[in-house]
Amino acid sequence: MRVPHLALGLFAGAPFAVAVPTQSSTLVARDGASVNDCPGYEASNVVNSDAGLTADLTLAGDVCNAYGDDLQDLKLVVEYQTKDRLHVKIYDKDEQVYQIQEELVQRPPHNKTPSSDADLEFKLVEKPFSFTVTRKENGEILFDTSGSQLVFESQYLRVRTSLPKNPNIYGLGEHSDTFRLPNVNYRRTLWNAESPFIPRNSNLYGSHPVYFDHRGSKGTHGVFLLNANGMAVILNVTDSGEQYLEYNTIGGIVDLYFLAGKQPAEVSKQYADTVGYSAMYPYWTFGFHQCKYGYWDVNMVAEVVGNYSTAGIPLEVMWTDIDYMDLRQDFTTDPERFPMNKMRELVSTLHSRGQRYVLILDPGVHLKEGYSTYEKGHEMGVFLKNRDGSDYLGIQWAGTVAWPDWLAPNTSKWWADEIVTAFNADSGIDLDGIWVDMNEASNFCGNVDCNPMNPGGNPPAPKFDPRPNTGRPIPGFPESFQPNKRSLDARQGDKYKGLPNRDLLVARYDPVNHVGDLSSSTIWTNTTNYDGTVQYDTHNLHGHSMSRVTYDAMLARRPGLRPMVLTRSTFAGTGRKATHWFGDNYSAWDDYRISIQQMLAWVPMHQMPMVGSDVCGFNGNADEYMCARWAMMAAFQPFYRNHAEFSSVPQEFYQWKLTTAAAKKAIDTRYKLIDYAYTALYYQTAKGTPMINPVFFLYPEDANTFGIQTQWFYGDALLISPVTTDYSDAVTFYLPKDTFYDYWTGERVQGQGANVTRTGVSYTDIPVHIRGGTIVPQRNKSANTTTELRKQDFVFLIAPDANGKATGRLYLDEGEKLRQDKVTELTITYNNGQISVAGPAKYPGLKGESIRLKSFKVLGQEGLQQGDLGEGSTLDPETGAVTVEGSWSLNEEFETHI
Ligand SMILES: *[C@@H]1O[C@H](CO)[C@@H](O)[C@H](O)[C@H]1NC(C)=O
Ligand SMILES: *[C@@H]1O[C@H](CO)[C@@H](O)[C@H](O)[C@H]1NC(C)=O
Ligand SMILES: *[C@@H]1O[C@H](CO)[C@@H](O)[C@H](O)[C@H]1NC(C)=O
Ligand SMILES: *[C@@H]1O[C@H](CO)[C@@H](O)[C@H](O)[C@H]1NC(C)=O
Ligand SMILES: *[C@@H]1O[C@H](CO)[C@@H](O)[C@H](O)[C@H]1NC(C)=O
Numbered sequence: 001m002r003v004p005h006l007a008l009g010l011f012a013g014a015p016f017a018v019a020v021p022t023q024s025s026t027l028v029a030r031d032g033a034s035v036n037d038c039p040g041y042e043a044s045n046v047v048n049s050d051a052g053l054t055a056d057l058t059l060a061g062d063v064c065n066a067y068g069d070d071l072q073d074l075k076l077v078v079e080y081q082t083k084d085r086l087h088v089k090i091y092d093k094d095e096q097v098y099q100i101q102e103e104l105v106q107r108p109p110h111n112k113t114p115s116s117d118a119d120l121e122f123k124l125v126e127k128p129f130s131f132t133v134t135r136k137e138n139g140e141i142l143f144d145t146s147g148s149q150l151v152f153e154s155q156y157l158r159v160r161t162s163l164p165k166n167p168n169i170y171g172l173g174e175h176s177d178t179f180r181l182p183n184v185n186y187r188r189t190l191w192n193a194e195s196p197f198i199p200r201n202s203n204l205y206g207s208h209p210v211y212f213d214h215r216g217s218k219g220t221h222g223v224f225l226l227n228a229n230g231m232a233v234i235l236n237v238t239d240s241g242e243q244y245l246e247y248n249t250i251g252g253i254v255d256l257y258f259l260a261g262k263q264p265a266e267v268s269k270q271y272a273d274t275v276g277y278s279a280m281y282p283y284w285t286f287g288f289h290q291c292k293y294g295y296w297d298v299n300m301v302a303e304v305v306g307n308y309s310t311a312g313i314p315l316e317v318m319w320t321d322i323d324y325m326d327l328r329q330d331f332t333t334d335p336e337r338f339p340m341n342k343m344r345e346l347v348s349t350l351h352s353r354g355q356r357y358v359l360i361l362d363p364g365v366h367l368k369e370g371y372s373t374y375e376k377g378h379e380m381g382v383f384l385k386n387r388d389g390s391d392y393l394g395i396q397w398a399g400t401v402a403w404p405d406w407l408a409p410n411t412s413k414w415w416a417d418e419i420v421t422a423f424n425a426d427s428g429i430d431l432d433g434i435w436v437d438m439n440e441a442s443n444f445c446g447n448v449d450c451n452p453m454n455p456g457g458n459p460p461a462p463k464f465d466p467r468p469n470t471g472r473p474i475p476g477f478p479e480s481f482q483p484n485k486r487s488l489d490a491r492q493g494d495k496y497k498g499l500p501n502r503d504l505l506v507a508r509y510d511p512v513n514h515v516g517d518l519s520s521s522t523i524w525t526n527t528t529n530y531d532g533t534v535q536y537d538t539h540n541l542h543g544h545s546m547s548r549v550t551y552d553a554m555l556a557r558r559p560g561l562r563p564m565v566l567t568r569s570t571f572a573g574t575g576r577k578a579t580h581w582f583g584d585n586y587s588a589w590d591d592y593r594i595s596i597q598q599m600l601a602w603v604p605m606h607q608m609p610m611v612g613s614d615v616c617g618f619n620g621n622a623d624e625y626m627c628a629r630w631a632m633m634a635a636f637q638p639f640y641r642n643h644a645e646f647s648s649v650p651q652e653f654y655q656w657k658l659t660t661a662a663a664k665k666a667i668d669t670r671y672k673l674i675d676y677a678y679t680a681l682y683y684q685t686a687k688g689t690p691m692i693n694p695v696f697f698l699y700p701e702d703a704n705t706f707g708i709q710t711q712w713f714y715g716d717a718l719l720i721s722p723v724t725t726d727y728s729d730a731v732t733f734y735l736p737k738d739t740f741y742d743y744w745t746g747e748r749v750q751g752q753g754a755n756v757t758r759t760g761v762s763y764t765d766i767p768v769h770i771r772g773g774t775i776v777p778q779r780n781k782s783a784n785t786t787t788e789l790r791k792q793d794f795v796f797l798i799a800p801d802a803n804g805k806a807t808g809r810l811y812l813d814e815g816e817k818l819r820q821d822k823v824t825e826l827t828i829t830y831n832n833g834q835i836s837v838a839g840p841a842k843y844p845g846l847k848g849e850s851i852r853l854k855s856f857k858v859l860g861q862e863g864l865q866q867g868d869l870g871e872g873s874t875l876d877p878e879t880g881a882v883t884v885e886g887s888w889s890l891n892e893e894f895e896t897h898i
């Protein structure tokens, strides 16, 4: 969902022009001092222990006050947390500087590891203070700050590391730039913002301050900076040609986690160990989803569902955007266009056909008399507050809105109550998942001149007094009568709430937010949260916090079932509670390509696996050809939802003949592969192994793969190489030096470590190869829903490597419960004709479901004759595939042969 043209006008204007408040006397910059004049620090009191060290850091000269006040005294803590994770933390001695609340981002549990057992080594230089992190095994220096001074100021932090020349750096989402990041003159701003058209070289909706540094055979490592403040990460070379990466944040502390790898997928796992493992999603989330902003009424929604059926395109999940709400207010339905009785009928019809329903919610709550969501929230003190205790207001879809303070004690309960009531299965909309949008948070009140009580083109301003008397100070009365007593005062003496006396609207260091100043088109950064922290520090955590609370609310609404929460704004670790789509892109080929780059970063590097783009694009008009390609390509991405903007031409897959044909084939294939993908998702959520692999993850020593951003492995077996040129039928893709098989024909294709060009790739075609050495469990036949799909028998596709060996996995469970008591985790191995399937194999199957294996297909057996084969096996002389028919229960272990 994006800002409408009307609201775009609101924030496209002059940037936030606030008078800079008078600075405190300590905040006077030394005449002409630049950050390069900063004195750095000196370490003293270094105490080494078996599992790390501590030291004091003292400013090593005169203050430079380049972008704030230099802090005199810092503390350094170094911990060898595990064999493969090193933690380096530098914070202020007084412990006032903001540190992310533990309840929002849990710190990883760890046992101290003796430094002698650790893969990494920390080395300190006392004066001037600097440090290095080295991979012990090969002496490779991973991080080295000696080239520039540490700067630690009240509103600015700088840490710079030198890097080898032409480094392969990935991650640092959210962005729409190349997968392997540019090295020179490149700035990655992290400041969550409404970002229609996902602009390039800009901050977008989420912040993930983690990068992967891949050095070929020397290994891959990760570096995570646990800091939620606005920042710019610079990749650049100095005038003398030295490569560096530099963090510039406008607050917070230096809180670095070094992840040793050394295989790329091991870094993914180590990152999950650090920020948390992704939530597991219901089986049905792998179905095909349809949405559009502008489904005018409940009949139109039903008609779309009906049209999908008529076209014979399986639709699993129907979504509704803000259209359903009464005056765009959360937890209401438009009485004429989406009356509750019809909505209930819609959802029960969907459910009876095995389909699902998901609705949108926004964080901004309409300020309106008699609107119970607002009134209850106000009573329960859940909204962010102005200094005088009244609710802080802005403008969102509904008009004048208040924003939940996700850190206030009553907010979770209030939000869960609203969800449980409005979406009650017996009297409300019996929804299956929730989509939370606009939660950067997006504020149509673009700047300080905007009057939130006058929302312009939005519904007229309510005549409701947002500042009840209780919100005003009452002179002469005790503390308990005074508004806002909870915030600023409470924070004095409290740890980590943020330094006092900062300019909370303007940071002198400019991280370059594409929307304008820090407070432009969002909640003003000088707003105080319930716990005494300020939005200046917690802005990037708004969507993350909303996701957590919504996850819990969905659990209250559907006890015991895995919540499906889709969020626009995210922070490191949001994957534990919610997933993400790539925002409001454009119906254009470039955005089709960019969705691949984004997926390659989000799944393995941000540990948010269930992601995808708005298929066929959100803004602008899709066409038959591009939409056909996108339907094919996105069938091999984890989250598969067609969604478009209000004014776009309809782009449901049934709208065009070619797109219909492409979608049918794509969904047919995707569905057969759902158990394979579900297995891959399960192992990502349980073990951190990514379900999408960039090509270099599987060929880490092949330098030709490091920059590949138009191909990927779906799971670890299927290499997807879509046509990525506009309106073309040709594709040039890379095949590493390895054994592959064409997924569609089964033919063996020997990869040469070179590009292959294929022409005549029709719009209903997409090159897919199976990597030799893998086994892909599939359903024999697709179905109209995932419920029906589960009735189909399994077939295993075996793709032997050059040594005639292959392995695969299959995870089976009931599909939706949070806790599964009986699951199957099969390991399937193939060795030159012998097949073995090993458990645990406890999942008994639901009524009508098949957990039977009907056949094996072993590819690449050209050398064999029919006579070499056992009974029940047939050789296809054309492709060299041997099919073994039979009937095996996947509820037990077994062995067989071809
Ligand atoms: C990169 O370095 C050059 C040369 O010092 C400088 O002009 C440029 O501004 C830097 N780019 C960024 C994004 O910092
Ligand atoms: C559904 O299909 C009918 C018949 O092709 C078409 O007239 C109608 O516009 C479609 N409705 C929607 C919402 O796509
Ligand atoms: C799918 O097929 C089953 C069995 O024929 C049927 O009961 C169900 O209604 C169908 N669902 C959809 C969405 O077409
Ligand atoms: C929480 O809500 C209750 C009413 O349900 C109210 O009495 C209490 O003051 C609220 N707490 C805060 C911190 O506002
Ligand atoms: C934030 O700054 C604005 C603009 O100066 C001011 O009107 C508002 O009162 C400030 N809010 C707080 C909570 O200080």
Ligand SMILES: *[C@@H]1O[C@H](CO)[C@@H](O)[C@H](O)[C@H]1NC(C)=O
Pocket (backbone or CB within 6 Å): 704, 732, 733, 734, 753, 754, 755
């Ligand atoms: C493969 O082709 C791409 C452009 O299509 C090119 O960038 C890349 O260098 C080529 N790789 C090899 C190994 O030739």
Ligand SMILES: *[C@@H]1O[C@H](CO)[C@@H](O)[C@H](O)[C@H]1NC(C)=O
Pocket (backbone or CB within 6 Å): 780, 781, 793, 854
């Ligand atoms: C597998 O599906 C095909 C159609 O795609 C069907 O002809 C065949 O009978 C099915 N086999 C089994 C074992 O279900």
Ligand SMILES: CC(=O)N[C@H]1CO[C@H](CO)[C@@H](O)[C@@H]1O
Pocket (backbone or CB within 6 Å): 196, 197, 198, 199, 200, 585, 586, 588, 589, 590, 591
């Ligand atoms: C703002 C922005 O960068 N929009 C981009 C969206 O995608 C189109 C088509 O790919 C680009 O041309 C726009 O620049």
